[in-house]
Amino acid sequence: MVQSKLPETQGSLFWEMRRLALEKNAIDMSVGMTEFECHPRLAELAAGFIKEGVSNYAPLEGIMSLRERISELTERLYGRSYSPKTEITICAGHVQAISTAISSVVNEGDEVIVFEPAYFTYAPAVRLNGGMPVFVPLKEPGFKVDWEDLRKMINSKTRLIILNSPHNPTGSVFGKEDLAQLQRLTNGTGIYIVSDEMFEHLVFDEQKHLSMAQFDSLAARSFVVSSPGPLFHINGWGLAWCLAPAPLMAEFRKIHEHQIYNVNTPFQQALARFLEQPALPEEITEFYQGKRNYFNRLLKGSPFSLQPTEGTYFQLVGYQQLSNEPDYQFALRLLNEAGVAATPLSVFMHKKNLQYLRFCFAKKNETLDEVARRLIAFAEKNRL
Numbered sequence: 535m536v537q538s539k540l541p542e543t544q545g546s547l548f549w550e551m552r553r554l555a556l557e558k559n560a561i562d563m564s565v566g567m568t569e570f571e572c573h574p575r576l577a578e579l580a581a582g583f584i585k586e587g588v589s590n591y592a593p594l595e596g597i598m599s600l601r602e603r604i605s606e607l608t609e610r611l612y613g614r615s616y617s618p619k620t621e622i623t624i625c626a627g628h629v630q631a632i633s634t635a636i637s638s639v640v641n642e643g644d645e646v647i648v649f650e651p652a653y654f655t656y657a658p659a660v661r662l663n664g665g666m667p668v669f670v671p672l673k674e675p676g677f678k679v680d681w682e683d684l685r686k687m688i689n690s691k692t693r694l695i696i697l698n699s700p701h702n703p704t705g706s707v708f709g710k711e712d713l714a715q716l717q718r719l720t721n722g723t724g725i726y727i728v729s730d731e732m733f734e735h736l737v738f739d740e741q742k743h744l745s746m747a748q749f750d751s752l753a754a755r756s757f758v759v760s761s762p763g764p765l766f767h768i769n770g771w772g773l774a775w776c777l778a779p780a781p782l783m784a785e786f787r788k789i790h791e792h793q794i795y796n797v798n799t800p801f802q803q804a805l806a807r808f809l810e811q812p813a814l815p816e817e818i819t820e821f822y823q824g825k826r827n828y829f830n831r832l833l834k835g836s837p838f839s840l841q842p843t844e845g846t847y848f849q850l851v852g853y854q855q856l857s858n859e860p861d862y863q864f865a866l867r868l869l870n871e872a873g874v875a876a877t878p879l880s881v882f883m884h885k886k887n888l889q890y891l892r893f894c895f896a897k898k899n900e901t902l903d904e905v906a907r908r909l910i911a912f913a914e915k916n917r918l
């Protein structure tokens with residue numbers, strides 16, 4: 535019998551709704567799958583590199599031209615220059631980048647702050663390294679960090695804080711005051727930060743994404759992780775990058791080499807070439823803000839309650855007017871009776887008594903129309 539290193543992990547629940555959606559032929563709003571195609575030029579570039587025979591290993595840290603483009607992009611957006619040689623590594627997707635960053639600094643017995651709800655891979659990655667996740671709840675309304683709560687949880691064992699803004703699954707976004715508080719609490723400590731900035735370009739309503747890269751004292755202790763997935767509709771390409779000061783990145787690369795070894799070479803080449811054109815994020819921000827507004831308008835006035843989504847392509851939906859069931863049970867009923875799959879919020883929590891579902895609105899308007907029609911019909915039959 536194998537002795538599991540992750541006996542408590544609920545990871546498979548995350549994919550469970552997708553599996554059931556496929557089995558029942560339901561509309562799948564659960565996992566972050568978009569209905570949009572990769573930019574045709576990017577697709578052509580990737581196909582071209584494969585046809586040309588770009589099939590060998592890339593350098594361990596990723597191809598230089600892609601690291602250079604990412605360095606330029608980061609400098610343009612956040613005013614910090616990361617060295618392509620020593621401070622940027624291309625990774626096999628976001629989850630790998632985050633797990634490797636966690637492995638770089640967490641040792642047996644270290645405490646790691648994880649704000650909950652949290653992306654479901656953070657705590658298992660901490661545990662695999664012998665660390666102990668310390669869960670700090672985000673506070674309603676708005677699922678915001680209570681910095682006083684955080685201050686109380688920090689002690690001499692605290693090695694790392696994992697942050698995620700824009701936040702999956704709640705859609706909340708850090709403001710200036712959040713980053714000021716974070717600086718106050720970490721200055722003069724040996725605490726590191728892993729900052730999951732996957733949705734950096736999906737921040738709405740004239741707010742701007744604040745990156746750890748923008749603040750000297752935070753950048754000095756941070757692994758900043760981002761990905762081209764949401765930006766170009768290529769989540770399945772399995773590409774991401776990590777930025778960190780050279781001494782942190784040196785440790786990161788030691789682990790990366792033994793876990794990953796190589797990241798898809800033709801896709802790296804294609805992305806590097808594609809990023810030579812400087813026009814970027816504004817379009818995608820507006821695009822997803824439009825999707826959020828569209829989906830919100832469709833459900834407005836229904837018994838479903840909508841949490842404000844400041845960023846990401848996720849919408850948290852409450853159903854307190856319809857049922858007292860725990861979210862997993864309600865999600866199963868919605869799937870079976872309305873043919874719509876959504877992710878129960880409790881998948882992102884170690885405690886389970888919530889009443890929210892997460893919907894991914896990265897869908898065509900026809901799909902959003904049909905989902906809203908089904909949800910409203912379901913609500914009419916189920917109002918308490």
Ligand SMILES: Cc1ncc(COP(=O)(O)O)c(C=O)c1O
Pocket residue numbers: 566626627628629630653698701702730732761763769772773774
């Ligand atoms: C906050 C966050 N981190 C990480 C990931 C996983 O990214 P990847 O598929 O590139 O590993 C996701 C996917 O939706 C995410 O939302």
